[in-house]
Amino acid sequence: MTGKYDKVAYYPGCALEGTGHAYNRSTKALGDALGLQTVELENWNCCGAMEVKNVDPKIQTYLSARNLTIAEDMGFDTVMAPCNGCYHNLKKAEYDLAHDPESKSVNERLAGKAGHRAYEPGHVETIHALDWIKQGIGEEGLKAKVKNSLKGLKVANYYGCMYTRPRHIFPEKDRGPGSESTLKPHFMDDLLEAAGAENVEYPLKTSCCGGAHTLSDSDTSTRLVLNLLETAEACGADVIATECPTCHSGLEMHQMRAEKVFGKKTSVRILYFTQLLGLALGLSPRKVGVHENFSDAMPMLKQKGLAR
Amino acid sequence: MPIHEKSLIRPENLIEHKDLFIDGIDVSGHWSTFINSRALTDYDESMQEEIAALPGGENIHRCWQCGSCTNACTVNALNPDFNPRYWIYLIRNGMKQELLLDKDIVWQCVSCNKCTYACPRDVNPEGVMKATAHWLELKGHTEKKPSMIFDEGFSQQIIETGKIEDGLVIRQFFARTGQKLAQNWLVAMAIGLAKRLPVAMGIKMGFAAVFHPRTRGWSRARAAIKDYVHEREAANRKALGLPTGEDGR
Structure with a gap:
């Protein structure tokens, strides 16, 4: 569309090297298919995920800021993070460094001791994989490349918590037409619709999957996930599209746990939006990592004519 | 008064x-x-100040008790006793005994930030929940809760190596909380995945479990963060009137 995201720094984060590998594979494959180039941050570190802030929030600020420094040192003004946790933490670091003098001074102190330049806010823009496709390619650009329409596939779009909350760290959202909404996000809906999918009205788009306590309070997480799954089914969805590895693996894990521990079976499938868009562009299920998902979506994809 | x-x-x-x-x-x-x-007359005047001194609790004094946090709360919908608005009220009035009745559920906040989104006064109730759980633990009212065991193990791994390997996180957490790793649902997931994974991928994952991913040249960052953690721990304990010496815990 504008070409402004044709070449961006890529921050995969830890989850995409582990349980979320399918998201990593499909994001890269999608970029290749769309002619968008990603250059991985050199020697990046963990952003602090959802855990470090509970030990001390300013360590999380430092961890995320170090990655922003790397992006800048590599000559980039944009870093793209597909993981909601990474995306959220880089945004939060950007916000805190600009608004909280103490966060800024702690970051400078830690960076100084660690032997690298401290990140100055305003130098690097953090975007989500959704922004990357929506604003870098756009619906029309995507439509022109669809080879295998998702027609007939009913999708519940699930964004989770960290893509929109807390709203003050996302100053570019809620800016009226064309911008993303924190209350009712739609970027993923827009892209999947352009690829031919039929989006269902899903009231739990930004509800919580309990990801922060997925292991430490499993029963709470299972109850939250089961609610997401059962509601998606009640809305008529074949598949829940995700854009966060923590949500995604939480949904898969607790779908299994709900069945084995609570005796509640649900059959809605769970796929990353990058996997669905990749399939629509004619990439094979293997190429977008469908075999790496914990829950098996192949029978559903075959039935819908999206895989052989 | x-x-x-x-x-x-x-x-x-x-x-x-x-x-x-x-x-x-x-x-x-x-x-x-x-x-x-x-x-x-038996309220604890220092409680609000102490919780405000811990990370996340800074803005508790701004609360005007509208209840938007509780109304938006994910956990409240599962358990009506989980009530951020009410706890903030108790803390601000120093009603410690009433708060202690709920001491074993405060840690269950899932950090979804719906409260922070809804709050018209920028109290950051999510942060207040974390500060409160931290306060309960530091003051000895609760044992270390599962979420804190998880967070500390996770953070420790990042501080040591710069990165996280999720398989190791799971194994360590189950070991530290005395749960067996072979939970039937985890086993079912692993078997389901193994059936469909190509062999090369399985080998790659095995390697990641042996050679943990790490950030190169991390030692100075590690030392800097560790120093900071110690400094903050001492400051937090001091704010709560607890001994801060090396063996004070």
Whole structure:
């Protein structure tokens, strides 16, 4: 569309090297298919995920800021993070460094001791994989490349918590037409619709999957996930599209746990939006990592004519 | 100065009126408005200040008790006793004994930030929940809760290596909390995945479990973060009036 995201720094984060590998594979494959180039941050570190802030929030600020420094040192003004946790933490670091003098001074102190330049806010823009496709390619650009329409596939779009909350760290959202909404996000809906999918009205788009306590309070997480799954089914969805590895693996894990521990079976499938868009562009299920998902979506994809 | 207020709406605080007529209408019975007032003198004046001194609690004084946090809360929908608005009220008034009745569920906040999104006063209730859970633990009112065991193990791994390997996180957490790794649902997931994974991928994952991913040249960052953690731990303990010496814990 504008070409402004044709070449961006890529921050995969830890989850995409582990349980979320399918998201990593499909994001890269999608970029290749769309002619968008990603250059991985050199020697990046963990952003602090959802855990470090509970030990001390300013360590999380430092961890995320170090990655922003790397992006800048590599000559980039944009870093793209597909993981909601990474995306959220880089945004939060950007916000805190600009608004909280103490966060800024702690970051400078830690960076100084660690032997690298401290990140100055305003130098690097953090975007989500959704922004990357929506604003870098756009619906029309995507439509022109669809080879295998998702027609007939009913999708519940699930964004989770960290893509929109807390709203003050996302100053570019809620800016009226064309911008993303924190209350009712739609970027993923827009892209999947352009690829031919039929989006269902899903009231739990930004509800919580309990990801922060997925292991430490499993029963709470299972109850939250089961609610997401059962509601998606009640809305008529074949598949829940995700854009966060923590949500995604939480949904898969607790779908299994709900069945084995609570005796509640649900059959809605769970796929990353990058996997669905990749399939629509004619990439094979293997190429977008469908075999790496914990829950098996192949029978559903075959039935819908999206895989052989 | 004593706090004077209506008592909390609990069965033991409700008054029963046997013959109460208002404008000729019989309104006898138990009503939630039939509550005795009370005067409190045994409140803890330092509680709000202490929780405000811990990370996340800084803005608790801004709360005007609108209840938007509780109304938006994910956990409250599962358990009505999980009530951020009420806990903030108790903390601000120093009503420690009432807060301690709920001490074993505060840690269950899932950090979804719906409260912070809804709050019209920028209290950051999510942060207040974390600060409160931290306070309960530091003051010895609760043991270390599973979420804190998880967070500390996770953070430790990042501080040591710069990165996280999720398989190791799971194994360590189950070991530290004395749970067996072979939970039937985890086993079912692993078997389901193994059936479909190509061999090369399985080998790659095995390698990641042996050679943990790490950030190169991390030692100075590690030392800097560790220093900072110690400094903050001491500052937090000092703010709570606890001994801060090396063996003070």
